[in-house]
Amino acid sequence: MTEHAVAELPVANAPIPAAEPRVAVHSLDAYFGAQRVVRGATVDFNEGQVTAIIGPSGCGKSTLLRCLNRMHETVPTARVEGEVLLDGRDIYAREVNAIQVRRRIGMVFQRPTPFPTMSIRDNVVAGLRADGRKAPSRAEQDEIAVWALQRAALWDEVKDRLRDSALALSGGQQQRLCIARALATKPRVLLLDEPTASLDPLSTQKVEELVYELRGEVTIVMVTHNMQQAARVSDRTAFMLHGELVEVAPTSRLFTTPGDERTEAYITGRFG
Amino acid sequence: MTTETTSGFRHFHDQLGALKQRLLAMSARAEELVELSVDALLTQDVGKAQAVIEADREIDQQELEVEQLTVELLALQQPMAKDLRFLISTIKVTSDLERVGDHAVNIAQSVLRMHALPTHVTPEPSIAEMARRARSMLADALDAFVRGDGALGRDVCKRDDVVDALHDSLFRVMLTHMMGDPRTINPSLELLLVSRNLERVADLATNIGEDAVFLAEGKQIKHHAEQARQ
Numbered sequence: 001m002t003e004h005a006v007a008e009l010p011v012a013n014a015p016i017p018a019a020e021p022r023v024a025v026h027s028l029d030a031y032f033g034a035q036r037v038v039r040g041a042t043v044d045f046n047e048g049q050v051t052a053i054i055g056p057s058g059c060g061k062s063t064l065l066r067c068l069n070r071m072h073e074t075v076p077t078a079r080v081e082g083e084v085l086l087d088g089r090d091i092y093a094r095e096v097n098a099i100q101v102r103r104r105i106g107m108v109f110q111r112p113t114p115f116p117t118m119s120i121r122d123n124v125v126a127g128l129r130a131d132g133r134k135a136p137s138r139a140e141q142d143e144i145a146v147w148a149l150q151r152a153a154l155w156d157e158v159k160d161r162l163r164d165s166a167l168a169l170s171g172g173q174q175q176r177l178c179i180a181r182a183l184a185t186k187p188r189v190l191l192l193d194e195p196t197a198s199l200d201p202l203s204t205q206k207v208e209e210l211v212y213e214l215r216g217e218v219t220i221v222m223v224t225h226n227m228q229q230a231a232r233v234s235d236r237t238a239f240m241l242h243g244e245l246v247e248v249a250p251t252s253r254l255f256t257t258p259g260d261e262r263t264e265a266y267i268t269g270r271f272g
Numbered sequence: 273m274t275t276e277t278t279s280g281f282r283h284f285h286d287q288l289g290a291l292k293q294r295l296l297a298m299s300a301r302a303e304e305l306v307e308l309s310v311d312a313l314l315t316q317d318v319g320k321a322q323a324v325i326e327a328d329r330e331i332d333q334q335e336l337e338v339e340q341l342t343v344e345l346l347a348l349q350q351p352m353a354k355d356l357r358f359l360i361s362t363i364k365v366t367s368d369l370e371r372v373g374d375h376a377v378n379i380a381q382s383v384l385r386m387h388a389l390p391t392h393v394t395p396e397p398s399i400a401e402m403a404r405r406a407r408s409m410l411a412d413a414l415d416a417f418v419r420g421d422g423a424l425g426r427d428v429c430k431r432d433d434v435v436d437a438l439h440d441s442l443f444r445v446m447l448t449h450m451m452g453d454p455r456t457i458n459p460s461l462e463l464l465l466v467s468r469n470l471e472r473v474a475d476l477a478t479n480i481g482e483d484a485v486f487l488a489e490g491k492q493i494k495h496h497a498e499q500a501r502q
Contacts, residue, residue: 228350255352257490267352269284 021085022047022219023068023105023189028082030063030072037063039243041082045189050211050220052230052251055240056271061223064240065191068221069105070098086188103127106182110194112174114166114181121145121162123177127185144184151217152180153210172203179210183218190214192222196229208233227267231255239263284349288358291341292418295365298334299414302369303407305331305376306473310403312383313395313466321387324380331373338366354420357490361483365417368476372410375469375476382462382469393459395466396445402438402470405431409477416484425484428477429493435474442467 021044030038038060045051045068053061066072067080070091084091091101106127114123124145129135136144145162149155154176158169166177175195182190192211196204211220211233224230230237231251238248239260247260258264265271305324312320342362345351351359386392409428416424446460482494491498 227352231352256356258353264353268355 021045022087023221024083024085024088025064025068026083026085028064028067028080028084030060030067031077031079031081032075033077037243038067041245043238043245043248045219045221046236047219048216049235050215050222050233051236051238051248052234053221053223053238053240054225054227054230054266056266057225059240060243061240062193064245065107065193065221065223068189068191069102069107071102071107073098103185104187105189105191106185106187107191107193108175108178108182108195110197112171112178112198114169114174114177116165116167118166119163120158120166120169120177123166124148124180124184127181145180148180148184149177151183151214152176153206153213154180170203172199172206175199175203175207176210179207183214187218189219189221192220192224194223194225197225204229227255239266241266284345284351284355287341287345287349288355291338291345291359291362294334294338294341295362295369296414296418298331298338298366298369299410301327301331301334302372302376303410305373306379306403306407306410306470309376309379309383310400310466310470312380313386314400316383316387316392318384318387321380321383324376328373328377331370335366335370339363342366354487357487358420361417361487365414365480365483368479372473372476375473378469379466382465386459386462389458389462391455391459393449393456393463395463396442398438398442398445399463399466399470402435402442402467402474405435405438406470406473406477409435409474410480413477413480413484417480417487420484420488422485422488425481425488426493428481428484432474432478435471439467439471 023045025041025043025045028038028041029036041064053064055061063072068084070080072078072080080092086101086104090096091105115126118126121142125136125141128141128144135141146155149158154173157173158164158177161168166174169177175198179190179195195211196207199207208229211222214220215235222230222234234251236248237251237254239246239254239258239262241262247254247258247263249259253259254263255267258267305327308320308327309324311317312324342359346359349355409431412424413428415421416428443464446464450457450460479494482492485491485493
């Protein structure tokens with residue numbers, strides 16, 4: 001992966017060969033020190049689909065998510081073995097720059113993380129300058145900010161106050177601002193780590209609607225504690241337990257007729 | 273999973289257990305009414321027939337209560353997987369059981385009409401045989417459903433053919449009677465109606481057997497869906 005290739009990306013999702021996953025994970029192990037928290041995960045994340053990862057606390061689902069854009073390695077003592085292929089290329093290959101990976105695979109966290117000293121508009125375009133390349137012109141940045149805010153279903157609520165501090169927004173609006181910021185770099189993949197955990201029901205609904213709207217354009221992987229949320233918004237659901245991917249199936253099948261009895265036990269509350 | 277969630281689930285599972293008990297009680301009452309209606313027929317007992325008609329209201333009431341509880345659990349607990357299949361199927365099973373009660377009432381009403389007729393015919397032994405088989409299918413279907421026993425559910429479905437054959441056989445026998453002696457037409461038609469109602473009870477038991485398979489295995493076998501997939 002080269003900087004040149006990244007800079008030339010014309011749209012959020014360049015075409016990929018049919019039936020190939022956007023992201024393919026092969027035999028992935030993730031460690032904190034000596035402790036292996038993800039064990040031999042193999043899973044495909046299909047182009048334009050929403051995949052939810054569910055499982056009990058501490059099962060490794062957030063760690064797996066953070067391995068998908070090399071965020072895991074930012075933690076001291078953390079390391080990864082195995083492969084994560086983005087469009088067939090290993091993001092852990094020696095020549096690949098982690099920041100470039102994160103431009104293509106955006107991430108939104110459990111709590112909204114707007115930059116507190118920046119305006120709404122500047123928050124959205126902040127990622128465009130993050131890798132030290134020449135920033136787009138101000139006019140280009142304005143254009144991208146409008147596009148990203150519209151895609152994040154926030155434009156109508158903030159269009160008259162783009163210069164206000166991002167902290168003036170509600171929690172739900174801040175989270176959609178973070179999604180807009182992630183979309184601004186036109187990533188191919190969006191990772192959502194419990195994106196509505198700190199939001200009220202109305203804001204949760206707006207974020208879920210946004211995820212639904214973005215399907216088809218962006219490949220989304222979402223970790224959630226909320227099984228109903230996984231059922232509502234995802235095309236496929238993966239169930240993790242003790243660091244192991246137990247089952248990955250179409251959401252409609254996993255929640256009605258799961259194939260593994262551990263999945264059945266978890267989603268019906270007969271766990272442990 | 274938090275402690276709070278676990279305790280919420282436990283409460284839910286207690287409620288599922290209570291719902292199963294209600295279904296079993298409703299089924300037992302439906303079986304009793306079928307038995308009582310056929311007993312009324314075989315013993316020409318108008319009082320028993322009246323008792324069946326009056327008791328049907330209990331089953332209607334039970335259906336409303338089970339339905340309400342099921343809808344509440346669906347709305348409040350948002351169940352998944354087997355629990356979801358159980359609640360969806362429970363709404364169908366309770367409706368089938370209510371229909372079983374209606375068929376018992378139909379039989380009781382035939383008994384009352386036959387009692388008022390000047391001519392009587394002795395019920396064929398196959399009527400009692402059909403009643404015994406239909407009740408047994410119903411009991412096993414409910415057992416399969418509440419225990420989630422797919423094999424027993426499939427077994428119940430297979431047994432329906434025997435009841436259908438008994439009904440067809442009775443039809444031919446009654447037709448012969450009616451052709452031989454036109455005075456027997458009215459009571460014979462009533463017996464055919466009784467036979468038809470028993471055959472329907474067996475069909476409803478078959479539905480419940482199919483629901484038991486869906487609950488246990490997540491597979492639809494009604495309308496020969498399983499063979500169509502193969």
